[in-house]
Amino acid sequence: MDSRRLLRMSATALAAAGLILSGCTGGSDAAAPATPSSAVPPSPAAAPAALRGYYGQKLAWRDCGVPQFRCATLRVPLDYAKPEAGDIELAVSRVAATGPGKRIGSLLVNPGGPGGSAVGYLQGYAGIGYPAPVRARYDIVAVDPRGVARSEPVECLTGPQMDAYTQVDQTPDDATETNALAASFKGFAAGCAKRSGKVLPHVSTVEAARDMDILREVLGDEKLNYVGASYGTFLGATYAELFPARAGRLVLDGAMDPSLPAVDLNRDQTAGFETAFRAFAADCIKTSDCPLGTESVAAAGDNLKKFFRDVDAKPVPTGESRELGESLATTGVIAAMYDEGAWPQLREALTRAIDGEGSGLLALADSYYEREADGSYANLMFANAAVNCLDLPAAFGGPAEVEKAVPSFQKASPVFGAGLAWASLNCTYWPTPATGAPHRITAEGAPPIVVVGTTRDPATPYKWAESLADQLASGTLLTYEGDGHTAYGRGSDCIDTAINTYLLDGTAPKDGKRCT
Structure with a gap:
């Protein structure tokens, strides 16, 4: 199991995003104009001289091969410090406002990750699944961030290499297993550097936030309106920090805390998965056939740990060449923590695995890693590591530091603590030095920014939303009292109404508003 800090989109959104992987290819160049007549015209003269060509470009919209959606390619500098050094191309997609009502502008969406395909998310979910009043008034737009999916994707390992990587024991019991785990992280990093x-x-x-400002201008919008989930909240907050005067209506759902160093983020997230597991276990033990028993939540946790130990010692068959060991089993369980809608599937998968048949948990793990039936992988995990390891210095300097930290991680989560502590070693051997550092984001001068937190969110603990809302000078906290990762569009009329009202007329919910 490899956390990469596990900042991922919700399970529902992830499944939707995975439906359309071939968009933005082929088609005619004939399309709607890049700047709708109702939008503010671009003003490249206001951009720095070295960037004016990027801010002044015209998008050539084309058919995506997906009804209603149009696609284009955005040019941005590879290195903003040296714009003359060359371009990279980012994939963009858009679905036009459906009406009725006056068009407000563009609404940029990002599903998280880092590494989640925003274009896939748009075409598979947001462009057709966002509330109708929002789709009526906004063009919904997505750009795959640099390094992700269709935008100069980071590549690291082949399919067979990734299969081997995901099966390495991440709760080492001795020096040999510790060395093997460290070697797997080194090999992953070397593959990224090579490819x-x-x-x-x-x-x-x-850099991704600066790319979004170019896109905002090219689309003809004076302000950036945005909905970001999970890691997308950090991206949105970073945009507001860099360009507060250009921030429009920003919704940050499932918020990160940018002030925390990597080790604290990882430990907090470990506690978040424990909270989510306890909610699952409390639900499970109410059923007579709960595979973790019916005694108590604590006993269910003990039984899951015993299962992990058992498959660590003796992996179970799955009906294919890969067996289900502890790493893949843990990833499968964690994958189901993102959305309570996956709990029945997890109960069934655990029942079968405990009986000696691991295909159900393997399928959950494969969905998490975005592994295809042919053995290939999407680039999500590659991009996830590349962005995370650049944004923050590594959590640990080496295995000895992890060993010292394991008890604190186990305190945060008796079930997942050890594995998530060792997974935090992934950036230690990264070939590119980190360029970011933990810091508070205030975004002074930005208009009201809505920060959404879910009380039992596994991947972005609720206290992160409280912290980010407090840091932002204009932050307002909207709380969903419930389970799962993120809140918008997941069944709460209260949450959806508050966010829709903000997006449509600019009225932010009262700070501290709570929903169920």
């Missing part, structure tokens, strides 16, 4: 050395130093969140 993606050009783009690897330039996939930071700051």
Whole structure:
């Protein structure tokens, strides 16, 4: 199991985003104009001289091969410090406002990750699944961030290499297993350097936020309106920090805390997964056939740990060449923590695995890693590591530091603590030095920014939303009292109404508003 800080989109959104992987290819160049007549015209003269060509470009919209959606390619500098050094191309997609009502502008969406395909998310979910009043008034737009999916994707390992990587024991019991785990992280990093050395130093969140400002201008919008989930909240907050006067209506759902160093983020997230597991276990033990027993939540946790120990000692068959060991089993369980809608699937998968048949948990793990049936992988985990390891210095300097930290991680989560502590070693051997550092984001001068937190969110703990809302000078906290990762569009009328009202007329919910 490899956390990469596990900042991922919700399970529902992830599944939707995975439906359309071939968009933005082929088609005619004939399309709607890049700047709708109702939008503010671009003003490239206001951009720095070296960037005016980027801010002044015209998008050539084309057919995506997906009804209603149009696609284009945005040019941005590889290195903002040296714009003359060359371009990279980012994939953009858009679905036009459906009406009725006056068009407000563009609404940029990002599903998280880092590494989640925003274009896939738009075409598979947001462009058709966002509330109708929002789709009526906005063009919904997505750009795959640099290094992600269709935008100069980071590549690291082949399919067979990734299969081997995901099965390495991440709760080492001795020096041999510790060395093997460290070697797997070193091999992953070396593969990224070999296959993606050009783009690897330039996939930071700051650079992705600067790309979004170019897109805002090219789309003809005076302000950036945005909905970001999970890691997308850090991207949106970073945009507001860099360009507060250009921030429009920003919704940051499932918020990160940018002030925390990597080790604290990882430990907090470990506690978040424990909270989510306890909610799952409390639900499970109410059923007579709960595979973790019906005694108590604590006993269910003990039984899950015993299961992990058992498959660590003796992996179970899955019906294919890969067996289910502890790493893949843990990833499968964690994958189901993102959305309570996956709990029945997890109960069934655990029941089968405990009986000696691991295909259900393997399928959950494969969905998390975005592994295809043919054994290939999307680049999500590659981009996830590349962005995270550039944004913050590594959590640990080596295995000895992890060993010292394991008890604190186990305190945060008796079930997942050890594995998530060792997974935090992933950036230690990264070939490109971090360019970011933990810091508070205030975004002084930005209009009201809505920060959404879910009380039992596994991947972005609720206290992160409280912290980010407090840091932002204009932050307002909207709380969903419930389970799962993120809140908008997941069944709460209260949450959806508050966010829709903000997006449509600019009225932010009262700070501290709570929903169920």
